[in-house]
Amino acid sequence: MTLFLLFTIATGAAFLWRFAGLILKIEHTSAFWERFLRYVPISIFTALVVSSLYVAPELLPLKIVALVVAAVVMWRTRQFGLGVVVGWTTLLILNMALAK
Amino acid sequence: MTTRMINSSAFRRGFRAMLPLWLGAIPFAIAYAIAAQKAGLSPLETQLMSLTVSSAAAQMGIVQLLAVGAAPLAIILTAVALSLHHVLYGLSLSKRLKLSWLDKATTAYFLTDAAYGLIIAHESNETSAFLLGAELSMFVVWNLFTAFGVLLGHIITIPADAHLDFVAPMTFFVLLVSLTKTRLALAVAIIAAAITWICLTLQLGSATVFIAGLGGAFMGALLAERRSLPESAVGSTS
Numbered sequence: 001m002t003l004f005l006l007f008t009i010a011t012g013a014a015f016l017w018r019f020a021g022l023i024l025k026i027e028h029t030s031a032f033w034e035r036f037l038r039y040v041p042i043s044i045f046t047a048l049v050v051s052s053l054y055v056a057p058e059l060l061p062l063k064i065v066a067l068v069v070a071a072v073v074m075w076r077t078r079q080f081g082l083g084v085v086v087g088w089t090t091l092l093i094l095n096m097a098l099a100k
Numbered sequence: 101m102t103t104r105m106i107n108s109s110a111f112r113r114g115f116r117a118m119l120p121l122w123l124g125a126i127p128f129a130i131a132y133a134i135a136a137q138k139a140g141l142s143p144l145e146t147q148l149m150s151l152t153v154s155s156a157a158a159q160m161g162i163v164q165l166l167a168v169g170a171a172p173l174a175i176i177l178t179a180v181a182l183s184l185h186h187v188l189y190g191l192s193l194s195k196r197l198k199l200s201w202l203d204k205a206t207t208a209y210f211l212t213d214a215a216y217g218l219i220i221a222h223e224s225n226e227t228s229a230f231l232l233g234a235e236l237s238m239f240v241v242w243n244l245f246t247a248f249g250v251l252l253g254h255i256i257t258i259p260a261d262a263h264l265d266f267v268a269p270m271t272f273f274v275l276l277v278s279l280t281k282t283r284l285a286l287a288v289a290i291i292a293a294a295i296t297w298i299c300l301t302l303q304l305g306s307a308t309v310f311i312a313g314l315g316g317a318f319m320g321a322l323l324a325e326r327r328s329l330p331e332s333a334v335g336s337t338s
Contacts, residue, residue, distance in 0.1 A: 003145055006172070010162060010179035011152040017183045019208035021190015022199065029195075035321035039288045040192045041220045043316025044185050045276040046292035047309040048213065052269035054300045063266060067273050074274040081120025083274040088267055095261055 062098070066091035107229040114233025117222060121214045122241045124271035127264035128156050129242050130256065132163065133249025139167035143250045150246040154239060155212065156268060158182040161306065181306030185313045189216045196226055203228045210235035212242075214268075217275035284324055292316030 053063055070087025074080060129150070136146040141163070153159050161182050165175045189211060193199075196219075199207060207228065215235040219226055249256070258264060280286055295315040299308040 003141070006162065006175060006179075007145075007149055007152055009176050010149075010158055010183075011154075013180040014153055014155050014158060014183040014186065015208050017186040018190045018211045019204060021187040021192075022194045022204040022208055024191060024194070032321050032325060034195070035324045036317045037192050037195050039285070039317040039320030039324075040188045040313060041217065042276065042279050042285055042288050043292040043320065044188060044309060044313035045213075045217060045272045045279070046289045046316060047185075047296040047312035048272045049269050049276060050293045050296040050312075051300065051308055052266060054297070055265070059263075066266075067270065070270050070274055071277040074277055079120065080271070080274050080278075081123055084120070084123050084267065084270050087270050087274075088263070091263055091266060092261075095263070099261070 059095070062091055062094045065094060107227070110227045110229035111233035114218075114230035114235075115237040116233075117218055117230075118214065118234045118237035121218065121238070121271050124268040125156070125214070125238060125241050126245045127258075127262075128160075128268050129245035130249035130253070131258060131264055132156065132159055133246045134253040134256065134258065135160065135167070136163045137250065137253055139163045141166070146250050147243070147246055150243050153179075154210065154242065155183060156242070157213075178306045181310070184307060184310040186211065188310070188313050188317070192216075193219070193231070196220075197228055197231065199228050203232075207231060207235065210239050212238050214238055214271060214275075217272065221275055221278050284320065284327070287323060288316050288320035291319045 049067070053060055066087045069090040070083040073086045074083030077083070132150070133146055136149070136159075137143070141149070149159050149162070153162075158179050161178050162175055165178060190208065193207065193211075193216070194204075197203075210232070212235065215231065215238055218234045219231045222230070276289065280289055292312045292315065296308055296312040299311050304311065
């Protein structure tokens with residue numbers, strides 16, 4: 001299999017999933033469906049974050065502390081970027097401190 | 101103000117709103133470029149994948165599998181599964197935005213986790229132009245820093261303890277925090293976290309995010325229906 005074919009399939013899959021969701025018309029949408037869609041972002045972003053915590057479980061406590069710090073900074077300042085920078089810096093400092 | 105001016109303004113706002121999230125994309129793009137070349141991809145192939153697939157998780161997943169010489173079918177299934185949750189993004193956006201067929205096609209091509217999260221977090225700015233601005237902002241930086249990694253990757257050393265792979269999840273986490281404004285939203289996040297952990301323990305792999313997304317949203321809808329808790333604030337933050 002050539003890499004070109006692999007890229008084509010990967011591109012096609014990514015595009016088709018997104019496009020399918022955008023063009024899918026669900027007639028007579030119920031209140032339940034509306035609520036379901038409302039909770040999609042929270043569920044998926046939680047899954048993305050938790051999946052990353054599963055990698056290198058020995059770092060789990062440090063990562064959790066870093067996430068909490070990032071959340072507090074973002075919550076207080078309303079600055080996404082600042083929250084990420086401070087959270088990541090916290091992780092680095094904790095990791096270095098514990099490595100010594 | 102004409103429609104064109106409004107669209108242009110919304111596009112610029114979307115582009116600018118993505119700037120803080122570049123922090124998560126830049127190191128990951130460089131790391132991807134370095135990993136791709138170590139896996140045997142040429143500079144052109146490395147860049148081509150960023151231009152076409154344009155999905156950090158899918159690209160890194162493909163590169164990691166190529167590096168260990170995985171079977172082609174495994175690579176294809178992984179690529180397909182890693183994008184599966186994007187169907188939920190499409191469904192969610194189609195309820196929030198009025199999109200022409202051309203908008204749907206461009207949105208589908210450029211949509212990323214970060215662009216989706218951004219437009220959900222900026223509900224007051226929700227227009228297709230805002231979304232396209234956010235999407236192209238991420239596309240540009242992702243490809244620029246892929247190229248940077250391709251050109252200078254051989255002289256860049258990324259220390260293992262820099263934990264650059266955790267910057268993107270941290271970005272998703274701050275977006276998540278901005279969305280979680282009610283007790284019910286918090287309950288949905290906890291349920292989704294539990295489902296994710298179970299899926300990972302059962303080694304369900306690439307489909308984990310889709311399953312947890314589906315399960316969490318389903319349980320959220322169920323709880324909202326049963327408890328009739330106020331939920332209007334979910335997904336609406338400034």
